[in-house]
Amino acid sequence: MKCKFCERDATHCHYLLWKEKPLKGNHRIMQQDHPELFQNLCALCHAKVHNTEPKKSELKQYILLRERAISAKNIIDAQIRGLGGVELLVPDFWLEESKRWEQQKLGCTKKLEHLLKEKDSELIKYLKGIKGISVVSVAYILAYLPVKDEIHVGLVHPKKLRAYWGLDPTHMKRRKGMSKEEVKKCGLGVMKKQLLGIIADNLVMKQKKYSGTPQGKYYDVYKSDKERRLKLHPELKKIHIEKQARRRMIEVFVNDLFYIAKKEQNGGEKNTGEA
Ligand SMILES: [Zn+2]
Numbered sequence: 001m002k003c004k005f006c007e008r009d010a011t012h013c014h015y016l017l018w019k020e021k022p023l024k025g026n027h028r029i030m031q032q033d034h035p036e037l038f039q040n041l042c043a044l045c046h047a048k049v050h051n052t053e054p055k056k057s058e059l060k061q062y063i064l065l066r067e068r069a070i071s072a073k074n075i076i077d078a079q080i081r082g083l084g085g086v087e088l089l090v091p092d093f094w095l096e097e098s099k100r101w102e103q104q105k106l107g108c109t110k111k112l113e114h115l116l117k118e119k120d121s122e123l124i125k126y127l128k129g130i131k132g133i134s135v136v137s138v139a140y141i142l143a144y145l146p147v148k149d150e151i152h153v154g155l156v157h158p159k160k161l162r163a164y165w166g167l168d169p170t171h172m173k174r175r176k177g178m179s180k181e182e183v184k185k186c187g188l189g190v191m192k193k194q195l196l197g198i199i200a201d202n203l204v205m206k207q208k209k210y211s212g213t214p215q216g217k218y219y220d221v222y223k224s225d226k227e228r229r230l231k232l233h234p235e236l237k238k239i240h241i242e243k244q245a246r247r248r249m250i251e252v253f254v255n256d257l258f259y260i261a262k263k264e265q266n267g268g269e270k271n272t273g274e275a
């Protein structure tokens with residue numbers, strides 16, 4: 001299907017009343033019932049309509065599709081394992097389905113790699129140079145980095161960026177029945193998961209052997225923080241101290257990339273024409 005405004009393939013079904021009556025629930029069913037309320041658009045034209053930076057919007061699109069593929073595969077794999085428990089043969093169809101979602105995920109990863117290759121920036125160079133940071137993690141960071149016109153977050157202070165990404169220790173847990181303001185203070189769950197989960201794991205694992213060298217910088221932050229806490233609070237559970245040390249490491253990591261991104265946003269504007 002082609003985009004309504006240009007020759008590219010349509011990837012988004014844009015909801016025309018997005019400003020007045022935001023969509024709730026399922027896009028597809030809505031489009032089937034009310035085709036007049038939707039336009040099929042490519043990622044670039046869609047970003048234009050919403051006034052967002054197209055590259056970021058494309059990154060987000062493939063991040064989301066990749067996450068969906070991972071959860072679809074997890075569900076099927078759990079079903080397959082379940083059949084083993086009742087001594088039933090696993091139908092070929094399910095095995096193929098699992099493979100299909102794996103392929104889907106790999107396709108999205110490739111697409112993210114490609115999008116990042118096209119974009120050349122100090123921040124990308126810095127991130128790619130860190131041991132333990134995967135291309136997918138770079139994509140998350142770029143996609144969810146606030147831009148200048150997002151005034152409510154912006155790159156004002158590292159503390160604000162940490163809060164935006166869900167690392168504010170005073171607003172960590174999301175509960176049911178929270179007000180909109182409270183939810184905002186919890187930050188972006190998707191970044192919190194990426195930072196404290198995948199990125200923290202990778203930094204600790206992959207940088208261990210570089211401990212004591214510049215390439216082991218973040219591991220060393222984690223290690224010394226952990227040692228300090230163990231001495232200070234021997235009564236605390238190990239798992240608690242482990243979590244806090246990882247959090248400290250991620251804070252330092254986010255602070256570092258805050259300053260690089262800020263410098264780039266202030267200085268790089270004229271050169272690239274990007275906001
Ligand atoms: Zn288009």
Ligand SMILES: [Zn+2]
Pocket residue numbers: 013014015018046049050
């Ligand atoms: Zn839209």
